[in-house]
Amino acid sequence: MDIVTLDFGSGGKKTHELINNLFYKYFGNDILDQQGDSSIINKLNGRIAITTDSYVVDPIFFPGGDIGKLSICGTINDLAVSGANPLYITVGFIIEEGMSIKELEKIVISMAEYAKRCEVKIVAGDTKVVERGKGDKLYINTTGIGVLEDSINITTSRIQVGDKIIVSGTLGEHGLAILCQRQELNFTTKIISDCNPLDKMIRDILNCSSNVKFIRDITRGGLATILNEIAYERGIGMAVYEKSLPIREEVLFICEVLGLDPLYIANEGKVVVIASSDDSDKVLQCMKDNEFGKDAQIIGEVIKDERERVTLKTELGGTRLLAMTENDLIPRIC
Amino acid sequence: MDIVTLDFGSGGKKTHELINNLFYKYFGNDILDQQGDSSIINKLNGRIAITTDSYVVDPIFFPGGDIGKLSICGTINDLAVSGANPLYITVGFIIEEGMSIKELEKIVISMAEYAKRCEVKIVAGDTKVVERGKGDKLYINTTGIGVLEDSINITTSRIQVGDKIIVSGTLGEHGLAILCQRQELNFTTKIISDCNPLDKMIRDILNCSSNVKFIRDITRGGLATILNEIAYERGIGMAVYEKSLPIREEVLFICEVLGLDPLYIANEGKVVVIASSDDSDKVLQCMKDNEFGKDAQIIGEVIKDERERVTLKTELGGTRLLAMTENDLIPRIC
Structure with missing residues (x-):
């Protein structure tokens, strides 16, 4: 079999x-083991x-992770950016007939590993199984x-003109890693997905400053789309x-070759944080002290603009509008 | 579009x-409307x-319901049979490219209708959208x-020899309705799925007797599989x-024609209840007083058997073993 x-x-x-x-073997815990129709x-x-x-x-295995790691980290990150302490996760599998049990087991192990690492119980x-095709x-x-602890209040409504925009690390890796793997593009440098759990870093940021106003993980649509949503x-x-x-460098290079803009490409292990100007250096340092925030940077600021635009100040002194994405640059990256 | x-x-x-x-329009409520990365x-x-x-x-529309109604009722029923009061539901759509927006809207409306009816908030x-095929x-x-209220204790460990087995209504309709629709089998009588929310009936049963020991909704595998699990x-x-x-009658007839056993066919609006012998008539009456329990019947009892067998006492006085299903009689019925 x-x-x-x-x-x-x-x-x-x-x-x-x-x-x-498979599932009980790797996911087993006191709650799951007693499960009836509900836990x-x-x-x-x-x-x-x-x-x-x-x-x-697509594909379910990629450099830096697999669909299992992604499904645990993605959901943990969604909870963490709301300021919540992730505790429990439910898992629904839709398997295509003919899938290798070895591959399924690898993915289940990967899910169990990241759930354990983040102290989250499945x-x-x-x-469900569906027919081939x-x-x-x-x-x-x-x-x-x-x-959520009572003190937590992560909301766009706290954002004010003058606040700083901070990203927790380098942009575009996840989407590009998926694309290169899917299309079997062989560049000299392999792009590795940044898929990782950010719960610990986010807890540290929230502990270090009460002036962290908003956090969002940079996923589908990339940084540009998320900034547009906030604006x-x-x-x-x-x-x-x-x-x-x-x-x-290698992300910039491959993006240029493929005609892609890294500001619209998904990460799966980066957040954008908006914090008061006064606290921004402290928050930046707190990120840098974390395993997944070493390359953090303050990248911009909130400005007054009734037309709610996101603009890029180029190195040559020009200004470029970063509009909301119209099309899906790279489908099925998460 | x-x-x-x-x-x-x-x-x-x-x-x-x-x-x-689509989603905010029909599902909108105070919580969903303020949603960020988490609610x-x-x-x-x-x-x-x-x-x-x-x-x-498959198919997503069938006599008596659609995938939307099923997805709300099924999850409400799973909560209800554990003795819980259903409150919140999350919804994840995986849509195949090319799906009609009209059909999607119909399904969303159907979900909203049943969520509202059961006072559950989405x-x-x-x-997510995946490519054609x-x-x-x-x-x-x-x-x-x-x-769950503190007093609730639904568990197989309370089941004892002598307890009565009660089903809340007629068996096999959902699976058979799906099969007939999928295969375009045209019998004189159309089988209608029994897909429905059972939260109210279950609350009534639990209020009428503290000797309701176990409840389970009769879904995949049918009554025979569920009784085997409990045994x-x-x-x-x-x-x-x-x-x-x-x-x-018509279910028996079609099952005979197709060589199927109704005891292994799924319902989506029926439960099996195990209650003490003393309270079984009271529980039965309580079911019968409910819209979705009119055809309830006491169908058997818990007996001592170290070999954990489920047996059918036939009308002719014989005994037939009802084994655990090996194969999927009708795939993708839920």
């Missing part, structure tokens, strides 16, 4: 074998944060639950300084 | 249009029940959160009386 067949989704013997030999967790103290994401990344799961190996939904929500402008943008 | 394109999953303008014109809900009082399910039903969502119109994940978990036997089984 080395591939997944439709029987694995029947709810019968094969489903139970899969659940016991029961104890009372939570505080406001509760909930987020859901389906992962359809509390409920579901498996009705899926693409594996899609995973993860839904995350976390708790629109808050009715302000954003000025970004090209010379301050942390982008790796 | 009448079909979903890959751009709708980009995280850019098209994604925002879809979210605003924030107030402190919950009591133990929390969590469940997740992905829905891959608090977070996610949309990498999905099958639409897959939906719903994750549900509910709260195995608890180390007991189950005796089912054929003459007491509520099965519609």
